[in-house]
Amino acid sequence: MKTIKYLFLSVLSLSALVSCSSDDDTPEVVNEEELITTVRLELTPATGEVVVLQSQDLDGDGPDAPIYTMEGDLVANTDYIGAVQFLNELENPAEDITLEVLEEGDDHQVFYTFTSATDSSFTYNDVDSDGNPIGVSTLFNSGAASTGNTLVVTLRHEPSKSADGVSAGDITNAGGATDAEVTFTYDVN
Amino acid sequence: MTRLIIGLVIAISSFSYSQNCSYIFLGELKDFHDGSPIESATIYQKENDKYAFSDLDGKFKIKNLCAGPLTLTISHANCETKTVSFNINSDTFKTILIEHHIEELKEVSVVAHVDKKETTTAQETVLKEQTLKKYAALSIGDALKEVAGVSSISTGSAIVKPMINGLHSSRLIMLNNNVRLQDQDWGIEHAPNIDVNVASQISVIKGAGALAYGGDAIGGVVVVNPERVFLEDTLFGKTTVTGQSNGRGYSLSTKLNKYTAKGWFAAVQGSLKQNGDFETPDYNLTNTGAKSKGFSFRGGKHNFESGFEIFYSYLNNEIGILKASHIGSIQDLVTAINSREPLVIEDFSYDINAPKQDVTHQLFKAMYYKRFTNFGKVNVQYDYQNNQRYEYDIRVGDDKYKPALDLELNTHTVMTDVILDAFSKTKVKFGLMGRYQNNFPDPDTGIRRLIPDYDKYDFGIYTTAEQRLNTNLTVDLGFRYDYNRIDAKKYYITSRWEERGYDEDFSDIIIDYIDSGTQLLANPVFNYHNFSASAGFQYLLNEHHGFIGNYSLSSRPPNASELFSDGLHHSAARIELGDLRLTKETSNRVSASYNYTSPPFKLTTEVFYNRIANFMYIEPTGIEQTIRGAFPVWSYLQTDAELYGIDLSADYHINEHFKFSNKSSYTVGTNIEDDKPLINIPGFKTLNTITYTNANWKQFSASLSSDWNFEQTRYPDNNFETYIAATEETVLVDVSTPPSAYQLLNLYSEVTLKTSAKTNLNIALSVNNLLDTKYRAYLNRLRYFADDLGRNVMLQLQFNY
Numbered sequence: 001m002k003t004i005k006y007l008f009l010s011v012l013s014l015s016a017l018v019s020c021s022s023d024d025d026t027p028e029v030v031n032e033e034e035l036i037t038t039v040r041l042e043l044t045p046a047t048g049e050v051v052v053l054q055s056q057d058l059d060g061d062g063p064d065a066p067i068y069t070m071e072g073d074l075v076a077n078t079d080y081i082g083a084v085q086f087l088n089e090l091e092n093p094a095e096d097i098t099l100e101v102l103e104e105g106d107d108h109q110v111f112y113t114f115t116s117a118t119d120s121s122f123t124y125n126d127v128d129s130d131g132n133p134i135g136v137s138t139l140f141n142s143g144a145a146s147t148g149n150t151l152v153v154t155l156r157h158e159p160s161k162s163a164d165g166v167s168a169g170d171i172t173n174a175g176g177a178t179d180a181e182v183t184f185t186y187d188v189n
Numbered sequence: 190m191t192r193l194i195i196g197l198v199i200a201i202s203s204f205s206y207s208q209n210c211s212y213i214f215l216g217e218l219k220d221f222h223d224g225s226p227i228e229s230a231t232i233y234q235k236e237n238d239k240y241a242f243s244d245l246d247g248k249f250k251i252k253n254l255c256a257g258p259l260t261l262t263i264s265h266a267n268c269e270t271k272t273v274s275f276n277i278n279s280d281t282f283k284t285i286l287i288e289h290h291i292e293e294l295k296e297v298s299v300v301a302h303v304d305k306k307e308t309t310t311a312q313e314t315v316l317k318e319q320t321l322k323k324y325a326a327l328s329i330g331d332a333l334k335e336v337a338g339v340s341s342i343s344t345g346s347a348i349v350k351p352m353i354n355g356l357h358s359s360r361l362i363m364l365n366n367n368v369r370l371q372d373q374d375w376g377i378e379h380a381p382n383i384d385v386n387v388a389s390q391i392s393v394i395k396g397a398g399a400l401a402y403g404g405d406a407i408g409g410v411v412v413v414n415p416e417r418v419f420l421e422d423t424l425f426g427k428t429t430v431t432g433q434s435n436g437r438g439y440s441l442s443t444k445l446n447k448y449t450a451k452g453w454f455a456a457v458q459g460s461l462k463q464n465g466d467f468e469t470p471d472y473n474l475t476n477t478g479a480k481s482k483g484f485s486f487r488g489g490k491h492n493f494e495s496g497f498e499i500f501y502s503y504l505n506n507e508i509g510i511l512k513a514s515h516i517g518s519i520q521d522l523v524t525a526i527n528s529r530e531p532l533v534i535e536d537f538s539y540d541i542n543a544p545k546q547d548v549t550h551q552l553f554k555a556m557y558y559k560r561f562t563n564f565g566k567v568n569v570q571y572d573y574q575n576n577q578r579y580e581y582d583i584r585v586g587d588d589k590y591k592p593a594l595d596l597e598l599n600t601h602t603v604m605t606d607v608i609l610d611a612f613s614k615t616k617v618k619f620g621l622m623g624r625y626q627n628n629f630p631d632p633d634t635g636i637r638r639l640i641p642d643y644d645k646y647d648f649g650i651y652t653t654a655e656q657r658l659n660t661n662l663t664v665d666l667g668f669r670y671d672y673n674r675i676d677a678k679k680y681y682i683t684s685r686w687e688e689r690g691y692d693e694d695f696s697d698i699i700i701d702y703i704d705s706g707t708q709l710l711a712n713p714v715f716n717y718h719n720f721s722a723s724a725g726f727q728y729l730l731n732e733h734h735g736f737i738g739n740y741s742l743s744s745r746p747p748n749a750s751e752l753f754s755d756g757l758h759h760s761a762a763r764i765e766l767g768d769l770r771l772t773k774e775t776s777n778r779v780s781a782s783y784n785y786t787s788p789p790f791k792l793t794t795e796v797f798y799n800r801i802a803n804f805m806y807i808e809p810t811g812i813e814q815t816i817r818g819a820f821p822v823w824s825y826l827q828t829d830a831e832l833y834g835i836d837l838s839a840d841y842h843i844n845e846h847f848k849f850s851n852k853s854s855y856t857v858g859t860n861i862e863d864d865k866p867l868i869n870i871p872g873f874k875t876l877n878t879i880t881y882t883n884a885n886w887k888q889f890s891a892s893l894s895s896d897w898n899f900e901q902t903r904y905p906d907n908n909f910e911t912y913i914a915a916t917e918e919t920v921l922v923d924v925s926t927p928p929s930a931y932q933l934l935n936l937y938s939e940v941t942l943k944t945s946a947k948t949n950l951n952i953a954l955s956v957n958n959l960l961d962t963k964y965r966a967y968l969n970r971l972r973y974f975a976d977d978l979g980r981n982v983m984l985q986l987q988f989n990y
Contacts, residue, residue: 026710027642027678029703033588033635036816057816059707060637061757061764063688065814090704100586107585113914152914157517157583160532171915175532177583177759178518181818183914 031090035060036097038087039153039182043080043140049073051080053151055182058089066182074188076145082122082138084110086155086180101155102136108179109159110135111171115150119143120188124169132161133169147187155180210255214275215282218247218263221493223611224563227265227287235260263287286562288493305390307412309655310665310725310739311398312780312795312836316391322987323937323953326431326440326462329385333411336393337852338795338836340871342968344378346467346978347479347508348546351381352968353395354797355832355856355870356408359748364402364412366487366500368554371600371626372576373640375750377970381411382504382550382576384483386429386442386460389416395836396778396797397721397743400651400667401606401620404721405745407776407801415500416456418491419448425947427989435981436477437537438464452496455488465539466509469976470961475535476512476542481505495559505549509541514974515583515759518818519911522762522973523922531975543581547592551575565609565617574600582759588635595631596640600624619652628749637756640749641679648672653723661730667723673746676714679753683707685766695769713753717746717773735784743778747771751805751825757815761970764813766824774803774827789842796835804830806860806867809907821909828862832870846883852876857903865905871968872901872927891938901927901967928972931964933957944988951987956980 037058043051049072057066074080088095101108105128112122112135120143124133159176161167166174218227226247233240234251236259243249251259256278263285264270271287306313314336324332330341330349342357343349350357363370363381372382392412399410426445432438442460462481467474482505489498513531516522525532554572561567575597582593606620624647630638653667683706686692691711701710725739747767754767780797810824834856841849853875858867878894907925912918939953961980965972 025642026701027630027638027680028632029680029708029710030632030635030637031704032637034584034586039816055816057814059682059684061815062682062684063813064684066816097585104585115914115917150914154520154914157585175513175524176521177515178521178817180816181518181520181914182816 032060032088033095034097035088035090036086036155036180037089038085038094039155039180040085040087041153041184042083042085043074044083045075045078045080048075048078053184053186055184056089060090068182068184070184070186074142074186076142076188078142080140080142081125082140084136084138084153098136102134105134106130106132106161107158108134109156109161109166109174109176110138111152111154111156111169111174112138113152113154113171117146118149118151119146120149120151122169128161130161132167135169142188145188149186149188151184151186153180153182153184154178210253212254212256212277213280214251214254214259214277215280216243216249216251216261217282217284218243218249218265219284219286221286221288221560221562223613230263230265230287233262233264235262261285307392307410308394308399309663310727310737311723311741312395312737312739312782312797314393314838316393318389321385321388321391322429322951322985323955324385325429325442325460325985325987326433326438326983327385329381329383329388329391329411329413332385332388332391333393337793337838337876338395338834338854338856339393340854340874340968342377342869342970343966344970345474345477345508345511347464347477347506348378348380350377350379351411352871353393353409353411354799354834354836354854355858355867356799360406360408360745362403362406362410364410365502365552366413366415366554367556367570368500368552368572368574369403369602370550371574371598372548372550373578373596373598375748378510378546379548379578380506380508382506382548383413384460384481384485384502384504386444386483387415387458387485387502388413390414395795396739396780396799397741397776398667398723398725398739400653400669400721400723400741401618404649404651404669404671404719404743407743407745407774407778407799415487416446418452418454420450420452420491421448422450423448425990427987429985429987431983431985433464433981433983435978436464436467437539438462452490452492453488454491456486458485459483463539466535466537467978468537470963470979471976472530472534473537474511474975474978475531475533475538476509476540476545478509478539478541480507480541489556493560495557497555497557499556500552500554502552503549504551505547507541507547508545510544510546511971511974512542512544514971515544516762517759519762519820519922520818520913520915522924523911523913523920526923526973543583545581547579547581549575549577563611565607565611567605567607568620569603569605571601571603573602574598576600592634593636594639595634597629597631598626599629600626614657616655617652618654620650622647622649624648637680639754639756641677641753643675643677643749645676646672646674661728663727665723665725669721671717671719671721673717673719674715675746675749675752676712677749677753678710678712679755680708680710681755683709685755686711689766689768691769713769715746715752715769719744719746719773733785733787735782735786737780737782737784739778739780741778742776744773744775746773747805747825754825757817757820761823762820763809764815764820764822765807766810766822768825771805771825771827772803774801774805776801791840793838794835795837796833798833799831801830801832803827804860806830808868808905809909812909819911828860830858830860830867832856832858832867846881848880848882850878850880860905866903868905868907869968870901870903871898872930873899886940888941889939892936894935894937895932896935897932898930898966900930924973927967928965931962931966933962933964934959948988948990951985951989953983953985953987955983955985957983 038056041053051072055066086097125137156176159174163173230243241249262272333351394410397406428443431440440462444458446456448454460483465478485502487500513533556570558568578596579592580594602624604622609617626645649671651669655665721743723741728736754765778799782795785792811822836854858870880892882890937955942950
C-alpha cells in the first residue's frame with residue numbers, strides 16, 4: 001500500500017512540474033550590431049562627376065544575394081580620391097562601421113584587388129598608428145578606357161600587416177578574417 | 190565500604206531475580222526479498238553475552254529472558270549484519286527480515302564487486318579508477334577512448350566529444366551520477382561537462398539497450414558513477430598532481446570520502462587544471478590555452494532499507510580556440526587549407542583570448558530510496574541542471590568583450606523507478622520520468638540567436654525485465670515510451686522563411702512581423718511520440734565461452750540545431766540551415782558479442798549492425814552570396830543510413846611479467862539512399878600495447894603502445910569550387926579528403942610506494958607521441974588549420990590516503 005502511495009506521490013510531483021511552467025514571454029528581437037550590409041566606394045575626381053560603386057545585402061546571411069549598383073561614369077586616365085564606407089543599414093539611422101575600422105586601424109586593412117586585365121590602379125592614402133595603411137582612404141587612377149573591369153574590395157580583420165607585400169596592398173599573405181568581400185565590375189569610358 | 194558494595198550488588202541481583210526471568214523469545218529469520226528462511230545465522234544477545242544459531246527454517250529460540258530490553262545482532266556469511274532491539278515483557282515471537290544476497294546489490298556491497306555492469310545483454314565496457322587515473326589532467330572524451338569502438342570528434346585538443354561506433358552528440362546519453370547531462374550536446378564543439386575526476390567508474394554501453402536511461406540513445410550511453418558507499422567507519426582520499434610539458438599544463442585534483450558504519454557518508458572533490466598554448470612538433474598552437482575549475486559534494490545516508498543522497502557539482506571550463514581557425518570567408522578557408530602552417534603563430538602564452546568558450550555547468554540532485562518487503566526498491570530523484578555557455582568571437586568596437594553566443598539552459602527532472610527483486614531469478618524494473626527544459630539565448634549579444642528561446646517537455650515511461658532461465662542463460666526485455674514537446678519562439682529573416690518554403694507550410698505559426706516585414710516571429714510547436722524496445726540474451730556456455738545477443742529499437746526527435754539552425758557558422762565558413770519539417774529518426778540495431786576467457790588468453794569480439802531510418806545529417810546543398818563573398822550552404826536532411834562494424838579487444842599474458850594487448854575497431858557508415866559514405870566515421874584503428882609488470886618492485890609497470898590510425902578512405906565528397914579574386918583562379922576547396930594515416934607511440938610507466946600502512950604514493954611518467962610525429966586527425970575539426978599535438982611528457986603523483 002505504501003508503495004503505491006510513493007508511486008502516486010512521484011507521479012503527482014511529475015505532473016506538477018510539467019504543468020507549472022508556461023511563460024508566454026515574447027523574446028526580444030535582435031538587430032545585428034556588427035553586420036555589414038553595405039559596402040560603398042565613393043570616387044571623387046578633382047573636377048567632374050562623383051562615381052559611387054555600391055554592394056548592398058539587406059538580409060545579411062539570408063538567401064538574397066547582394067545588389068550591386070554603380071552611379072556615374074568613370075573617365076579614363078583620371079585621378080580620383082577613393083573613400084570606402086561600411087554600413088549597417090538595418091539600424092536606423094544606418095550605423096557607420098567605418099568609424100570602428102578607423103578607430104582600430106592597426107587591426108584592419110582594406111584591400112583593393114583588380115583583375116589583371118584591368119588597367120586601373122590605386123595607392124593607400126591613410127596610415128594606422130604604426131604607419132601601415134588602413135585603406136579607408138585611397139588614391140585611385142581609372143586607367144585606359146576599357147569594359148568589364150573587376151575590382152574586389154576586401155575588409156580584413158587582424159591581418160598580418162608586416163607580412164610580405166601586405167602593406168603594399170597584396171592580400172595574398174595577409175591572413176586574418178574577412179569581414180566583407182565584394183566584387184565590383186565597371187567600365188571606364 | 191567493600192561490604193556495602195557487595196551488599197548492594199546482592200540486593201540488585203536479587204531484585205532482578207525477583208522479576209520473571211523465564212520469558213522465551215522465538216525468532217524467525219527471513220530474506221528481505223523473497224521471505225525465504227535464513228539458516229545458520231549467528232544471533233548474538235548483547236545483554237546476556239550469549240550466542241544462538243538459526244535452524245533450517247530460519248528459526249531460533251532464546252530462553253530464560255528477563256523483562257527488559259533485548260538487543261540481538263544477527264550476522265550471516267552472505268548478509269548485511271543487522272542489529273535489532275525489542276522490549277521483552279512476555280513470551281515473544283518475531284520475524285526478522287535480513288538482506289540475503291547482498292553481493293548483488295551494489296549500494297551496500299562491502300567488497301567492491303569487479304566489473305559491476307549496468308546491463309546484462311548490451312555491449313558494455315567498464316572503465317575503473319585504475320584506468321581513469323591516467324586521465325586526471327585530460328578530458329572524459331580522452332578517457333573513453335580506452336574502450337574499443339569509442340573514438341572522439343574534437344575541436345582542437347580541449348574540446349573532445351565521445352563517439353561510439355561512429356555516432357556522437359545527441360545520439361549519445363551521458364549520465365553523471367544518474368543525472369542525464371543537459372548541456373547543449375547538439376553542437377560538435379560542445380564538449381560534455383563532466384570532470385573525469387568525479388568518476389570512480391565509467392560504463393560505456395554501445396547502442397540503446399539501456400532503456401532506463403532514455404529511448405533515444407541511438408549511439409550509446411556513457412554512465413559515470415562516483416564511489417560506492419561503504420558501510421564502515423572510514424575516511425580516505427586521494428590527491429593527484431600532474432604536470433605536462435606540452436602546453437606547460439598542470440592539474441590538481443583532490444577527493445575526500447567519509448563513511449560511517451551506520452550508513453552516513455560525505456564526499457568532496459575539487460579539481461583545477463590549466464594549460465597554455467599547446468605545440469605541434471613544429472610550431473605553437475596560438476590561443477589553445479584552457480582553464481578548468483571543478484567542485485562537487487555528495488552526501489547522504491545509505492542503508493539497506495532506505496537511504497538518500499544529495500549531490501552538487503560545479504564545473505567551469507574556459508577554452509581558447511586556435512586563433513588561426515578564425516576565418517570569415519571561403520577565401521580565408523582556402524588560404525588556411527593551402528597554407529602548410531597556421532597563418533597566426535605567436536609565442537607561448539597562458540592567455541585565453543577570443544575566439545574562446547566559457548561554459549559553466551551546475552548540477553544538483555536529491556535522491557531517496559526505500560525497500561519494501563516482498564516487493565523491491567523504489568527510487569525517487571529530482572535533479573536540476575544549469576548550463577551557461579558563452580562563446581566569444583573576435584569582435585570590434587563596443588562589442589569587443591561581449592559574447593557572441595550566450596545560452597542559458599535550465600533543466601528540471603523528476604523520476605522514479607521501482608526495482609522488483611523479490612524473485613531470485615527475475616528482476617523487473619519500471620520507471621517514470623518527467624522533464625522540463627528552458628533555453629534562453631540572451632539577445633544582448635547583438636548577434637542573431639543561433640538557437641531560439643524554447644520550452645521543452647519530456648515524459649518517459651519504461652519497464653525492463655530480466656529472467657535467469659538457468660545457470661547458463663539469461664534473457665532480458667524492455668519497452669519504453671517517450672513523449673517530447675518543443676515549444677519555440679524564433680525570429681526568421683523573411684527572405685529565409687520564404688526560401689525554405691515555410692510560407693507555404695507553416696504560415697499558421699507566425700505570430701508577429703517586425704521591421705516592416707523583413708523579419709518575422711514564429712512559434713513552432715512540435716510533439717513527438719517515440720517507442721523504444723530492447724531484447725537480448727546472455728549465454729555462458731562454460732567458464733571459457735560466453736555469448737551475448739541484443740536487439741534494440743530506438744528513436745530520436747530532431748534537436749534544436751537540426752530544427753532551427755539558420756545562419757553563418759563562422760568557424761566552418763558555411764551557412765547552416767535546419768529544417769522544421771524534420772521527423773524523428775529510428776534505429777534498429779542488432780549486436781552480438783563473443784567472450785573467450787582461458788588464461789593466459791582473453792578475447793572480446795563485438796559486432797553490430799545499426800540501420801537508421803530518417804537519419805538526420807548535414808550536407809552541402811548550394812551556394813549563397815553574402816557581403817563576405819560566396820558561402821556553401823549546408824542543410825540538414827534525412828536519409829536512410831546503415832552502420833556496421835566490429836570491435837576487438839584481446840589480452841595475452843606472455844608470462845608473469847609481460848602482457849600483450851590489442852584493441853581494434855572498424856566501422857562502416859553508409860547513406861543508403863544516395864549510396865555514399867557517411868561523413869565523420871572513424872577509420873580503422875588498432876592499438877597494440879606491451880606491458881611489463883613487476884609487483885615485487887614497488888608495483889612497477891611500464892607499457893609501450895602503438896596507436897595506429899588508418900586513413901579513412903570512405904568519405905562523402907563535399908568539395909566545391911570557388912573563385913579567388915587575388916589570383917583570378919577558380920580553385921577546388923577540399924573540405925572532404927581525410928588526412929593520411931598516422932601511428933603514435935605512447936609510453937606509460939608507474940610505481941606505487943607504500944608510505945604507511947594505509948597510504949601510498951603512485952608516481953606515473955608518461956610520454957605521448959614519443960617520436961614527435963607530425964599528424965592530423967580526420968575527426969579533429971581543426972585539421973584544416975594546423976597539425977595535431979607533438980610530444981607530451983607528463984608526470985603524475987597520486988597520493989592515496
